[in-house]
Amino acid sequence: MRRKPLILGLCLFFNAATFSSARAEVAADQAEFLMHKVLGTASCATSGCHGGAGPVHGAVATFTREDPHARSYDTLATPRSARMGEALGIADVRTSASCTVCHAPTASVPEGLRGADLRIEDGVGCASCHDSAESWLRTHTRPELDHAAKVAAGMRDLRSAYARANACVACHQVIEPRLVETGRHPRLIFELDGQLAAEPAHWREVHGWDGAKAWLVGQAVAWCEASAARSDGRDTLAGAAEREAALAWLVGRAGGERLEGLAADAVARRADADWPAGEGEAVLRRLAGAGGDFRAAGVSRLEQAYRAERLVLGLDRVVAAWPERARAKAAEPVLVRLFAAAQSVPDFEPASFATLLDELARLVGGAG
Ligand code: HEC
Numbered sequence: 001m002r003r004k005p006l007i008l009g010l011c012l013f014f015n016a017a018t019f020s021s022a023r024a025e026v027a028a029d030q031a032e033f034l035m036h037k038v039l040g041t042a043s044c045a046t047s048g049c050h051g052g053a054g055p056v057h058g059a060v061a062t063f064t065r066e067d068p069h070a071r072s073y074d075t076l077a078t079p080r081s082a083r084m085g086e087a088l089g090i091a092d093v094r095t096s097a098s099c100t101v102c103h104a105p106t107a108s109v110p111e112g113l114r115g116a117d118l119r120i121e122d123g124v125g126c127a128s129c130h131d132s133a134e135s136w137l138r139t140h141t142r143p144e145l146d147h148a149a150k151v152a153a154g155m156r157d158l159r160s161a162y163a164r165a166n167a168c169v170a171c172h173q174v175i176e177p178r179l180v181e182t183g184r185h186p187r188l189i190f191e192l193d194g195q196l197a198a199e200p201a202h203w204r205e206v207h208g209w210d211g212a213k214a215w216l217v218g219q220a221v222a223w224c225e226a227s228a229a230r231s232d233g234r235d236t237l238a239g240a241a242e243r244e245a246a247l248a249w250l251v252g253r254a255g256g257e258r259l260e261g262l263a264a265d266a267v268a269r270r271a272d273a274d275w276p277a278g279e280g281e282a283v284l285r286r287l288a289g290a291g292g293d294f295r296a297a298g299v300s301r302l303e304q305a306y307r308a309e310r311l312v313l314g315l316d317r318v319v320a321a322w323p324e325r326a327r328a329k330a331a332e333p334v335l336v337r338l339f340a341a342a343q344s345v346p347d348f349e350p351a352s353f354a355t356l357l358d359e360l361a362r363l364v365g366g367a368g
Pocket residue numbers: 009068069071072073075076101102103105124128129164167168169170171172192194195196198199
């Protein structure tokens with residue numbers, strides 16, 4: 001099993017004025033989604049299907065017992081959510097699209113397309129990631145059909161890092177600014193590899209999984225989403241430009257010459273399709289060697305802070321994926337200190353962060 005993130009989530013509840021994100025635009029994805037009846041989790045849960053045990057056959061049990069998504073609707077019933085609602089002038093957060101669009105997305109499925117067992121209370125359920133099952137339910141178990149045929153029948157492709165990142169990013173990067181500002185909703189930071197490792201896998205990784213590649217693909221997709229949200233006006237608040245610039249810096253730094261000059265989506269596709277042997281280690285060295293960038297003049301402290309916030313999450317993933325296990329283990333204490341140094345955006349000190357990075361670079365063999 002892959003190591004869970006060493007760094008368990010950044011503290012994202014600081015000063016709301018500094019932090020803003022953008023409104024989610026999950027709806028676009030739903031045009032396709034809405035052509036077929038949307039079935040509930042119960043449709044997948046019979047014992048011969050995914051209501052059994054183990055990966056794949058036990059998907060429903062693993063998911064409902066342990067997956068953070070299984071409680072996404074219940075979160076809306078907590079006092080904390082009710083207080084967010086009060087601050088935002090929302091009478092009932094359990095029925096407001098401002099919340100259900102991510103916490104209970106099937107709430108927006110029109111009456112005529114609701115399967116008999118579709119329950120809003122299931123929150124982020126099977127259909128939220130795999131797409132509405134009606135079109136492929138009967139065919140997806142036929143042994144003569146391969147993955148591509150199932151996908152052609154309407155099952156969403158989640159196999160590649162690129163496809164998967166695009167499925168998750170819709171709910172995990174951009175959020176309506178007032179929710180963070182007024183409602184104190186956590187600011188969202190998408191990071192594919194660590195967030196996947198934090199979900200109990202209810203599947204078998206068919207083609208293996210390269211954590212370092214997945215991390216970079218995920219950051220390029222996050223960058224793409226952050227840029228789109230700024231240019232179409234969903235991310236309007238202070239700090240958004242710095243966060244976007246920080247992502248561009250990070251992806252450029254990690255990708256190296258091979259991916260230089262490519263736009264965000266092209267980086268994501270190229271990294272996913274073509275990942276040379278040893279590339280993960282090369283990414284680690286490039287990132288650990290970034291100390292000089294934190295000493296450079298001409299970059300605002302705010303942008304530096306956002307660079308650091310993303311960088312530590314990335315270092316965690318590329319170290320976790322590093323085949324040299326003993327050296328990876330030895331690097332962990334420095335990672336923890338780097339994380340602490342990146343924890344608070346308002347208090348960020350680029351110079352001391354750079355010194356810690358140099359220390360990491362010596363441990364992993366990157367240029368200081
Ligand atoms: C339809 C929206 C939606 C999609 C798609 C989605 N998530 Fe989530 N995710 C949520 C919500 C809402 C929560 C908060 C759950 C709660 O109430 O605690 C969450 C929580 C999580 C958490 C726990 C909190 C955290 O950030 O550590 C992880 C991990 C996670 N999601 C990973 C993923 C991954 C990986 C994917 C893609 C395979 C994904 N999610 C796709 C909506 C979504």
